[in-house]
Amino acid sequence: MYYKFSSIALVAILISFNALSQDSLVIRNRFLERKFTITQNSFFTSRFKNLLTNKDYSRPDTEEFYFEVNGSPVSAHGNIASFSYVKHSLTKPNDSTQVVTVMLSGKTGSPAEKLDVELIYEVYDELPVVRKQIRITNKDTDAIAITDLEVERLNLVPINSQQTEMYTNYGSRFAWRPYVGDHHDAAVFLYHNYAKEGFILGNEAPSVLKRTEVYADHNRISIGMTKHDDHYPFKKWIEPGKTFSSPRTFICLVKSNKWEDAFEGHFADFIRTRLGVKLFKRKEIPFTFYNTWRPFFQNISDTLVRQLADGLAGTGTDLFILDSGWESNYGDWVPDPKKFPNGLKPITDHIRKKGMLPGLWIGLASVDMNSKLYKEHPEWAIYDKNGKPAYLHEEMGGRVTMSMASGYYDYILEKIKRHVRENDLAYIKLDLAIANSAYVLDYTKKGDYKSEGKSHKDHASSFYAIYERTLDLFDELHKAFPDLLIDCTYEVWGEYYINDYALIEHADYDWLTNYDDDAPVGPINIRQMAFDRSRAIPAATNLIGNQYMDSPYSKYTFLSLASVKPILVGDSRKLPETLKPWYLKWNTWFKMMDKKYQFTRFSYYSDIFQRPTMSNWDGCYKFNKEKQGGVLFFYRNGSPESQRTFAFPLANPESKYRLYDAEDGKVMGTYTGKDLREKGISIAIPSQFEAKVLGIEQIK
Numbered sequence: 001m002y003y004k005f006s007s008i009a010l011v012a013i014l015i016s017f018n019a020l021s022q023d024s025l026v027i028r029n030r031f032l033e034r035k036f037t038i039t040q041n042s043f044f045t046s047r048f049k050n051l052l053t054n055k056d057y058s059r060p061d062t063e064e065f066y067f068e069v070n071g072s073p074v075s076a077h078g079n080i081a082s083f084s085y086v087k088h089s090l091t092k093p094n095d096s097t098q099v100v101t102v103m104l105s106g107k108t109g110s111p112a113e114k115l116d117v118e119l120i121y122e123v124y125d126e127l128p129v130v131r132k133q134i135r136i137t138n139k140d141t142d143a144i145a146i147t148d149l150e151v152e153r154l155n156l157v158p159i160n161s162q163q164t165e166m167y168t169n170y171g172s173r174f175a176w177r178p179y180v181g182d183h184h185d186a187a188v189f190l191y192h193n194y195a196k197e198g199f200i201l202g203n204e205a206p207s208v209l210k211r212t213e214v215y216a217d218h219n220r221i222s223i224g225m226t227k228h229d230d231h232y233p234f235k236k237w238i239e240p241g242k243t244f245s246s247p248r249t250f251i252c253l254v255k256s257n258k259w260e261d262a263f264e265g266h267f268a269d270f271i272r273t274r275l276g277v278k279l280f281k282r283k284e285i286p287f288t289f290y291n292t293w294r295p296f297f298q299n300i301s302d303t304l305v306r307q308l309a310d311g312l313a314g315t316g317t318d319l320f321i322l323d324s325g326w327e328s329n330y331g332d333w334v335p336d337p338k339k340f341p342n343g344l345k346p347i348t349d350h351i352r353k354k355g356m357l358p359g360l361w362i363g364l365a366s367v368d369m370n371s372k373l374y375k376e377h378p379e380w381a382i383y384d385k386n387g388k389p390a391y392l393h394e395e396m397g398g399r400v401t402m403s404m405a406s407g408y409y410d411y412i413l414e415k416i417k418r419h420v421r422e423n424d425l426a427y428i429k430l431d432l433a434i435a436n437s438a439y440v441l442d443y444t445k446k447g448d449y450k451s452e453g454k455s456h457k458d459h460a461s462s463f464y465a466i467y468e469r470t471l472d473l474f475d476e477l478h479k480a481f482p483d484l485l486i487d488c489t490y491e492v493w494g495e496y497y498i499n500d501y502a503l504i505e506h507a508d509y510d511w512l513t514n515y516d517d518d519a520p521v522g523p524i525n526i527r528q529m530a531f532d533r534s535r536a537i538p539a540a541t542n543l544i545g546n547q548y549m550d551s552p553y554s555k556y557t558f559l560s561l562a563s564v565k566p567i568l569v570g571d572s573r574k575l576p577e578t579l580k581p582w583y584l585k586w587n588t589w590f591k592m593m594d595k596k597y598q599f600t601r602f603s604y605y606s607d608i609f610q611r612p613t614m615s616n617w618d619g620c621y622k623f624n625k626e627k628q629g630g631v632l633f634f635y636r637n638g639s640p641e642s643q644r645t646f647a648f649p650l651a652n653p654e655s656k657y658r659l660y661d662a663e664d665g666k667v668m669g670t671y672t673g674k675d676l677r678e679k680g681i682s683i684a685i686p687s688q689f690e691a692k693v694l695g696i697e698q699i700k
Helices: 266-273 302-312 345-353 372-376 408-423 459-480 501-506 521-533 554-561 579-597 673-679
Strands: 002-004 011-017 022-028 032-038 043-050 064-069 072-075 083-094 097-106 115-124 129-138 144-155 164-168 173-175 179-181 187-192 197-203 210-214 220-225 235-238 243-245 249-255 289-291 319-322 357-363 366-368 399-401 427-431 485-488 510-514 542-545 567-569 617-624 629-636 643-646 656-661 667-672 681-684 690-699
Touching: 022 097, 032 129, 043 064, 043 249, 064 115, 129 144, 129 235, 144 249, 164 179, 187 210, 197 210, 197 220, 220 249, 235 243, 235 459, 249 266, 302 319, 302 345, 319 427, 345 357, 345 408, 357 408, 366 372, 408 427, 408 459, 459 485, 459 501, 485 501, 485 510, 510 521, 521 542, 521 554, 521 617, 542 567, 554 567, 554 579, 554 690, 579 629, 629 643, 656 673, 667 673, 681 690
Parallel strands: 289 319, 289 567, 319 357, 357 427, 427 485, 510 542
Antiparallel strands: 002 011, 011 022, 022 032, 032 043, 064 072, 064 144, 083 097, 097 115, 115 129, 129 243, 129 249, 144 220, 144 235, 164 173, 164 187, 179 210, 187 197, 197 249, 210 220, 366 399, 617 629, 629 690, 643 681, 656 667, 656 690
16 A cells, blocks of 8 residues: 655555565655564564665664563564554644554463554654654453553664764753663753764653663663653553553654754754644743742732732733742632732732733642641542651641542642632642652652552552643643643652653643842853753743842843743832833833744754853844744853854845844844854943843844
């Protein structure tokens, strides 16, 4: 059978070679070709070709996938091959996307004999990417346990493994083989530095359940879930007649003269346009956020919040977040009658009257033992290894963590919905540990040891069950309130500085961390974190607090955060009147530029900008190559140099551009794309710890 996919010749082919008793299936576009060999007893990748370089990365003995069923290993090829090919199908969700589904059935006498497996491969006309998912159906009369799942298990090498470099930890660290990636490895880049090619391994598993393995066993790479004996094990029980759909993986092929650019080419296009980033599905995204946490912490009240909202009037701030302190207790989630005697609705109405959208903080699974909820439903709590209710977030008495895999799920979902409806909320910040804590290092004090009445059967399966239900909750909230912005903090997600594809596919933001150091240290720390994360994760999805908007370095602070995401704190009642028009001007300009160029969805560092430090220059290009315009950020930190020239390789050589200083609107000049590419941009900043922001637009 032969399928012609599109005008750029994306095809799937099934060809029979009866003499060899062997068939093959090929998926192909103008960037890549992946061939699968089909025999009576196996299905596996036998060619994985980078058509950008005409190199085949595949090596013999690929197993295609791997998992253990009730402790017994199975795969699609090799010594533990346990499946027979049944059929395949092709669907076209749209004109530029093709999905090939391969049906496999467990062989009689094998550990998989009561299983059906579907392998789903997704390819795109405009990208060198193959995305994969595995679905496992239990045909047995008893539940089965799946562990050690590797969605991709391939022998895959860019030229040779000995000369292959790796860039790990969100693309911020260099590593050599062998390498086992963890929760900070949403993407791992393998790059042959001499041939200037390779591939990026993407893992869409949630939180601490990610595992990406590179050459721990000769030429093998694998992308999937943690092992059963890891600190955070993956285990999924599949009930009779039910189907488990795994998190997805992807492989992005690369041809790039510089390893840094590999993250900022087709890979970045895939993340922005095809991954399913929830935030990027919105037509409008608020720009500047304000949060009450510092310096007030939990000492907020009706009167104070009104005064803070009044203080922000005229600054162009978009979103006002009431952080912790509004509640009477954790669990019942009702306003403190002393602090907010009239409830929250008059407050959120006041915030809207001042031109801002209201947001609210809630501890997602943290509950006080003296709450009405806990007294009525102690069985919903997470329990420790000694059979006692546990508070996973930190060591303290009087509080417990409730299980998202219990009846608590329905309770907290309805509680959040009620607050969104009654208080007309535009944003919800969900916080504190749900399955494991970023602060507790004892791995025995993580997960749930009690399974009665919950959707998991044992401690090992509690991790995935809790994260799976949390993602379901985000989806339910978005379904009920399509415009609601959901912030899932790093504390919910379970590790310091963690963000990943599972989170941003279901929630809008990740409150990634807090930096409380005063400027200029704090803003530099924030830009460092953006530099370290935004190669793999869009910077716009990361919220990083807690910088004061009323500090002596307030302008440097705001323009630092504008290259990431402005999230500010402080006592707005003390804002100088001369500073408010400055904030309004910048907020207005940034929102105008984002509406015009969507600049917040782009980040370009390449090797042009260094990681920020106290003594250097740094910056970021947020330039939309499709619309040929955007915003350019430059920072002079403690450097003694007052002037630098920076390369600008993003310009179209045949086009002309206008560069202007966004501070005063003065045009710096008009330049050909050729000049910008060859001569760069000369920037002068007369004083240390100051910023310069330029607008760049193509002249048509």
